[in-house]
Amino acid sequence: MSLLVTGSIAIDTLETPLGRAENVLGGSAIHFALAASQFAPVRIVAAVGEDFDHGLLCCFDGKHVDTLGIEVRKGSKTFRWHGRYTQDMNDRETVEVRLNVLAEAGPKIPPAFRDSRYVFLANTHPALQREFVDQLSGPDLVVCDTMNLWIETERAELLKTLGVVHGVVLNDAEARMLTGRTNLVSAGRAITEHGPRFVVIKVGEHGSLLVTRDRVCVAPAFKSERVKDPTGAGDSFAGGMMGYLAAAGNDDVETLKASLVRGTVAASFTIEDFSLDRLRVVSMADFERRCGEYFDMLPSR
Amino acid sequence: MSLLVTGSIAIDTLETPLGRAENVLGGSAIHFALAASQFAPVRIVAAVGEDFDHGLLCCFDGKHVDTLGIEVRKGSKTFRWHGRYTQDMNDRETVEVRLNVLAEAGPKIPPAFRDSRYVFLANTHPALQREFVDQLSGPDLVVCDTMNLWIETERAELLKTLGVVHGVVLNDAEARMLTGRTNLVSAGRAITEHGPRFVVIKVGEHGSLLVTRDRVCVAPAFKSERVKDPTGAGDSFAGGMMGYLAAAGNDDVETLKASLVRGTVAASFTIEDFSLDRLRVVSMADFERRCGEYFDMLPSR
Numbered sequence: 001m002s003l004l005v006t007g008s009i010a011i012d013t014l015e016t017p018l019g020r021a022e023n024v025l026g027g028s029a030i031h032f033a034l035a036a037s038q039f040a041p042v043r044i045v046a047a048v049g050e051d052f053d054h055g056l057l058c059c060f061d062g063k064h065v066d067t068l069g070i071e072v073r074k075g076s077k078t079f080r081w082h083g084r085y086t087q088d089m090n091d092r093e094t095v096e097v098r099l100n101v102l103a104e105a106g107p108k109i110p111p112a113f114r115d116s117r118y119v120f121l122a123n124t125h126p127a128l129q130r131e132f133v134d135q136l137s138g139p140d141l142v143v144c145d146t147m148n149l150w151i152e153t154e155r156a157e158l159l160k161t162l163g164v165v166h167g168v169v170l171n172d173a174e175a176r177m178l179t180g181r182t183n184l185v186s187a188g189r190a191i192t193e194h195g196p197r198f199v200v201i202k203v204g205e206h207g208s209l210l211v212t213r214d215r216v217c218v219a220p221a222f223k224s225e226r227v228k229d230p231t232g233a234g235d236s237f238a239g240g241m242m243g244y245l246a247a248a249g250n251d252d253v254e255t256l257k258a259s260l261v262r263g264t265v266a267a268s269f270t271i272e273d274f275s276l277d278r279l280r281v282v283s284m285a286d287f288e289r290r291c292g293e294y295f296d297m298l299p300s301r
Numbered sequence: 302m303s304l305l306v307t308g309s310i311a312i313d314t315l316e317t318p319l320g321r322a323e324n325v326l327g328g329s330a331i332h333f334a335l336a337a338s339q340f341a342p343v344r345i346v347a348a349v350g351e352d353f354d355h356g357l358l359c360c361f362d363g364k365h366v367d368t369l370g371i372e373v374r375k376g377s378k379t380f381r382w383h384g385r386y387t388q389d390m391n392d393r394e395t396v397e398v399r400l401n402v403l404a405e406a407g408p409k410i411p412p413a414f415r416d417s418r419y420v421f422l423a424n425t426h427p428a429l430q431r432e433f434v435d436q437l438s439g440p441d442l443v444v445c446d447t448m449n450l451w452i453e454t455e456r457a458e459l460l461k462t463l464g465v466v467h468g469v470v471l472n473d474a475e476a477r478m479l480t481g482r483t484n485l486v487s488a489g490r491a492i493t494e495h496g497p498r499f500v501v502i503k504v505g506e507h508g509s510l511l512v513t514r515d516r517v518c519v520a521p522a523f524k525s526e527r528v529k530d531p532t533g534a535g536d537s538f539a540g541g542m543m544g545y546l547a548a549a550g551n552d553d554v555e556t557l558k559a560s561l562v563r564g565t566v567a568a569s570f571t572i573e574d575f576s577l578d579r580l581r582v583v584s585m586a587d588f589e590r591r592c593g594e595y596f597d598m599l600p601s602r
Contacts, residue, residue, distance in 0.1 A: 087483060088483035088484075089483075090483075182388060182389035182390075182391075183389075183526050183528065184506075184524070185524050185525060185526045186526045189526075203507065205485075206504065206507040206508075206521075207507075207521070209524065216524045216525075216598060217597075217598050217599070217600070218521040218522075218524055218598055218599065219599075219600055220507075220508070220519040220521050221519075223485070223486050223510060223517045223519055224486060224517075225484050225486045225487045225490075227484065257599075257600040257601075258600060260600060261600045295600075295601070295602045296518075297517060297518050297519055298518070298519065298520075298558075298599055298600070299518070299520055299558040299559060299561060299562045299596075299599070300558075300596070300601065300602075301596045301601075
């Protein structure tokens with residue numbers, strides 16, 4: 001099935017206890033697309049400024065990533081983010097952020113992309129997420145991400161967006177903030193009452209939780225000592241998950257569970273090096289080997 | 302295989318956002334024994350005061366729990382603990398604690414119990430844990446618990462104890478404090494360097510992690526909305542785990558993984574009601590049904 005992602009393209013400067021990377025490619029749409037392309041062709045919709053160096057997109061060479069929907073906005077500059085992680089890498093501070101093109105109107109979905117069947121709306125203003133949905137011709141599965149800012153400041157808009165998507169991906173703090181419930185199963189259930197048929201709650205180093213109206217499933221993180229830069233872990237996770245779902249062409253609970261494993265494994269590669277440096281060189285054989293290691297890590301009947 | 306637990310017997314007063322229970326039976330040895338007895342006969346070694354009401358032990362009626370090693374100390378009083386949980390039940394404060402008999406010399410292991418093959422040393426001073434080991438005749442598997450207090454104040458004694466046990470069970474904060482490492486796999490590996498061949502790191506609502514010198518396994522918590530009182534979750538977990546290992550008669554990695562599931566399921570029952578009220582009425586059929594639900598919750602190959 002065709003897979004579309006709407007999201008950001010960033011120039012990142014990253015500081016972690018294990019090093020520093022300056023002016024490297026990042027952004028939700030990029031991390032998502034690289035992970036998803038392991039499983040299915042991906043279409044990107046995002047905006048960059050005139051300053052954007054298209055040479056950075058070489059990370060997609062040889063991958064099934066269609067960059068037709070990357071709009072180069074005249075007179076604008078590309079989004080820039082400078083982040084610094086804490087010692088345990090579970091938290092980070094923004095040293096500097098320049099929204100630039102992200103503060104302007106959103107990009108349009110090119111006509112050739114409007115028939116996309118599987119769609120991921122990476123984090124942005126919830127009204128803009130709905131604008132994207134309105135440009136599509138009846139997709140089969142739309143999943144959105146969000147963030148604490150919108151939960152606090154644009155709650156009504158966010159609830160409207162939840163009413164038009166089939167699934168949502170967010171983290172534990174966001175799920176609790178959105179619902180006022182501390183138990184994550186209760187929080188997930190409460191979110192399904194706004195519309196989505198499934199909710200994926202990311203719990204950082206602990207992995208993720210899938211909540212539907214009648215099922216709860218859990219995909220622990222791949223446990224590793226090799227963590228160099230967590231940037232993009234959440235978007236790679238969503239990419240692996242959606243890429244697998246698009247390739248499978250359905251989203252029943254067993255397929256969703258299997259998709260969480262692929263998302264988890266994609267994220268586990270992403271965090272092993274800065275930016276896209278690790279995930280871009282991962283082969284399908286590497287991916288399958290790690291899925292095997294993942295299942296070995298879990299108890300089985 | 303014969304299974305022995307050394308630990309505490311407490312009279313608890315518990316306050317959680319969902320209720321209050323006064324002067325109920327608790328303590329590590331009690332929660333451990335009730336859970337372990339689902340799988341194997343259990344021998345308890347613990348001390349109580351003259352004030353102890355033996356009628357409280359009716360929770361063991363019909364279970365394979367040998368209370369011969371419960372010493373009633375003349376002139377002493379039973380350990381009492383009054384705890385209050387935070388709204389999300391992930392944290393708690395001690396409202397009042399009276400160590401009473403726990404502040405005195407430890408109980409002795411009765412001669413009839415000294416041939417125990419599987420042994421769990423619940424949390425107490427690490428030197429006392431070694432005293433218990435010294436009274437045994439070459440057990441097959443000794444696993445200990447510990448706490449932040451001993452890591453901070455009795456580090457040298459604790460490291461000696463780690464040198465004489467085969468396994469250790471502790472929580473994430475303790476593993477990090479003990480090793481100075483934030484990554485839990487690294488922390489677990491560092492602990493194995495002090496002697497234990499396996500380390501089980503409990504991560505509260507997220508479940509547990511098993512680390513050996515060459516393997517990492519993970520057993521997520523059983524996800525449920527029914528949490529009424531978390532007291533005893535950790536000791537029930539250890540009880541389910543050790544009971545299963547004693548019944549299996551070995552501790553290879555696959556058996557350890559399976560034992561974590563039984564520990565997880567035991568803990569999931571414990572937290573559904575105050576004190577022992579839920580776990581004491583759980584049948585083997587209930588237990589097996591929930592193990593099935595647990596595996597349904599996990600991704601599979």
